[in-house]
Structures are given as structure tokens and as C-alpha cells.
Amino acid sequence: MTDQRRVVIVGYDGAQILDIACPSGALDIANRYGAAPPYSIELGTLGRRAVHTSSGIALGAQQELGAVTGRLDTLIVVGGVGCEDAAADELLLEQVRRLAGRSRRVAAVCTGAYVLAAAGLLNHRRVTTHWGWGSRLAEHHPTVAVDIAPLWIRDGNIYTSAGVTSALDLTLSLIEDDHGPTLARAVARELVTHLHRPADQAQISVFLAGPPPQDRLVRDLTGYITGHLSEDLSPAALAARAGISSRHLSRLFTAHLGTTPARAVRAARTEAAAHLVRSSSLPMTAIARRCGFTSSETLRQAFLSRYGITGDRMRKMPDMPPARPAPARHTPGP
Template sequence: MANGLGRLRTPYQVMMVSPGQHAISCRPGMLLHSTHALERLTGPLDTLIVSGGFGHAEAAANPVIVAHVQRLARISRRVASVCTGAYVLAAAGLLDGKRATTHWSFADTFAARYPGVDVDPGPIFIRDGKISTAAGITSALDLTLAFIEEDHGVELARQVSRMLVTYLQRPGNQAQMSMFTAAPPPGHDAVRRVVDHVNANLAGDVSTVALAAIAGVTPRHLTRLFLTHMGQTPGRFVREVRVAAAAHLIVSTSLPLAEVATRCGLASTETLRVAFTRRYGIPPSQYRARHRGAHSNRG
């Protein structure tokens, strides 16, 4: 799409590469035909992208594949992975000492297997030097649009986004999951009651003591339940839900930031700014401006 819309002097050329140029069997039966053999591919290359999938663990444990990824990375201007393709980059030593992401459901396992990688399961993609890692599936589109913008400017990236009828364009530090896409509340009745109460009463008293009373347990026991069923303390859960709700209001309304903070149970605009910057990497005002700009340029 970029080639056609941009009338590029040096158009992108896409190559599908696999060991031995063998076809790639995907679930539940799709067959991808390769255009080049991994072993015979030479450079220089512009962008090397390693895709994830159900065979990522085997690929990362295959010394031949890993060695060729190391070789090709040295002759590539930039290197990227999609989803669990990050395992292969990590096995090749390309992520050592770098900040990286992968699909949130694999993040814990990924971090345990590669302790030298600074794993952040939050953003949809991360760029650290010449290495980029995307969370998976649709985040690959966001990373690709970022590449097009880097290569040819924001206007071409916007044109491509409009033609693809995709979001224009999510910043890399946007969260993989939000309060609207996260997994449903856990099966434990007390924890579910607390989760429902927090979502409905963000501006109220949602301290651990107050939530424990709603659950009918002690604060200490509620913390244990949340760690077991939610993977975090009640206090951290409340903070994350409040900031996610604030992000939704910032993008979808014109409310002053002070009002957003009040509605979401945050003490002040400064509290909102600190919490928001910690979570999304940019202050609320910049987040609003960026998303407003994206909405105003949609096709």
C-alpha cells in the first residue's frame, strides 16, 4: 500500500523467508509459501522481521535458525519481532540489556526464560535502538505504520492507515489491554464483587479496608485473594482501573483534566499527570493531543 500511495523511488520489497524455503504450515491449515531460503539469504537488508507463532519455542531452540537470525541482524538496518518472535531475537542475544515486549500472555514465561531482557508487557510495541518488538497480531500494523512514518513521513503513514481502515495510529506506549479489553472478572465471588464495585465507584472510597468490608474478609485476606486471582494487590488494581478510565475520558470527551481526575477518583491534576505518565509514558495533555490529531485525520 505504501508503494502505491507514495510512488516511492525505492519501493518496499517483501520477502517471506523460511528454512530451506519450505512452506510454513499454520493453524488451522493455512499454508504460507516462502520466497527465499533462510540459509541463502544475503544482504544488506532494510528490515528483518521475525514472526511469532505456535512454533516459537522450537525456533528459539534451533541453533541453525538462531545463527542465521544473528547473521541477518548484523546486515539489517533495523530488526523487529511480532508477538512470540521476540523469543527468537532473545535467543540470538539481540535483546540483552534492552527493553522489549511480547504478547501479554507470554510475558511472564518470556521474562523467566530470558532474564537479561527488560520485559515490559504493557505497550503494544517498543523500540530500543534498531530493535523493535511488537505485542502481537494487530500491533504489527501499528509498528509497520511507525516504520513507514520514519521512512517517508507522517502523511504517507496516515494515507496507508486510511486505506487499510485501521486505527490512525496507536502510539507504541498504548497499553496492550485496557479496562475494556481485559479478561473478565475472576470466578471467585468475593473478588468479583470487589472488581465490580471498583469499576462502578472510581470516585468513592475504594481503599483496601473499604473493599475488604464489601468482600466480607479482612484486608490482609483480600490482598491474598487479589494476588491469587488478579496477580496484583487491590491498591494496584484500583490505580490501574482509575488511570485506564482517565485515558478513556481524555480521548472520548472534552472534559478538563481536573474534572477527569475527579471523576476517576484521582486527587488532583498533578496526581493524574504522575500516574498517567508512569503508565503511558506521556502526560495526559500530550495523550489527548495525539489522539485528537489521529481522529481528525481519519478517512
């Protein structure tokens, strides 16, 4: 343990290949950028059998879980469509419990939380998982405090992350904890991704919170809004872009999003600004300009309306405040 950080990733049939690739790939890049001590990364399975991932690609294992001895730095349990079968495998659970006791920290990616919960490692802990599986996890394990809002959660030495690529955000944070922000930023650049998102960023953006709009025009406009926050997104400008009247635009947004165009734009801008407040040191004036607000005071009012606090206070908080309830979305009739 003095010359390397030993990381064992627990695999099983039906695992999501990205749940394995995101942590192992990021840790490998950290090694190439000079992580000291470096990470030793191993994929372990029962019987050292190959992992047949949900995509059909098989991955060879380096370790038989039962043969792993000594101290581990990190134990990572991955998720995937096979998680429930894995959570019912007593031999696998026995090894997960044993190795967790030998590990400095334990992490679950996505629905890997099912396996940790079945092993009794998440009792009375706050955890997250993929947003589509949270209610099932809570129902099967009532002693586990499931919160599907954040991208990842740390409770003591237990880390859980949301779906699939949030494993990258979690792993970058582990790298930052181990080696500092400079190395974490270098890994993020090598991966051609933004600096990792903070744990408390919502899993789902304002336009992804419900089913996608049935209307193609509304879908196109919501995509345009999120990609052009600093531009003119007034109802008139959006209507002109879509080639319809402002009145018809308002009817479409109300029918398919349950809100007006102006409110949808304001929500998208506020959400993006909140992410910048939490993940950067940009001044509020720069954040307001980048996200399309006319002034820092307008941004302040938007934060108060959506989160109940100012951006300055949000930046100092350890956890992201929940957004205030938005108007219910209405599904158009036949």
C-alpha cells in the first residue's frame, strides 16, 4: 500500500461496460499523468470468469475475488442490468462484504448500489443510484436513505454514484481527493470532458425531468435553448426561429412542457448558472453574462425564486439546495 493504491473493480454478467471503463480509464490516465503513488487497477470476478457485459462484449478478469488478500485502497462495485441477479448471489455478496472490510473506501457505480445494499453495507446511509432505479432500491431496502438528485454521494467511506457516466465525475473527485485538483483537471482534459461536475448537480436537467416533448418543434427549441443561453431567447425570437407566431409558441410550450417559453428559458439559465456557481470561481457578473441574464441582480433574483438563496450563499454551502417545485407538466390529450 505504500507504493500503489490498489483498486479492485467487482464485475459480473450483465454489467454496464461504461461502469467499468469510466473508473478504470480515468485512473489509468491519472497514472500516466504522474499519480504518486499510482493506482493498481484490477477487474475481479467470482472464479476469475470473464464478464459478459450488457452490450455483449466480454472482458477478461485479472482476479478471483476470493483470492484477493491484504489491504485495498478502493473497492468499486459496478452496475448494469445484471445488478439484481448479482445482488441475489450470496457468494458474490460474501466476497463484497469481505473486501469492503479490507478497503479504505468503497464505491458503487449506478445500480451497483443494489449489490452494496444487499450486502448490508448501505444500512442507514444516504446513497444515490440511477434516477430510474431509485424507487426500487428504496422499496427493497427501507433502511437505506436513497436520494436520486445528486450525481454522487459520500457517506463516511462509502461512495455511490448516479447512472453510467456519473462514474467519471465520482472518479475524478476521488483522484482530486488523493492527488489534488491539478491532476484531476489534467485527467479531465485528457478525457476531453469538462472539469468534473460537483456531486450535488442534479442528475436530470430541467428539460429532461419528464418524458421528452412529443412535439418535434418543442424538442428542437429546448435543445436550442440549452445550447444558446447567452443569446436572445425571447418568445418573439424563439417563435421567429420556429416560423410560428408567439401565441402558438406559448400554446405549444404550455401543452408539452407545462410552462411558458419565458419561464422555461429562465429555468434553463438559472440551472446553468447554479452549475457554474458550484463548479467554478467565476464572479457572479461573468456567470450572469454567460447564462444570458441582464445583470447580476437579475441572476440573484432568479436564484432566490428557484432555490430560495442567493448565488453567493449557494457557493458556500456544502450541499446544493433543492429547487422549489415547478409547475406540473401537462400531457396533451389525444
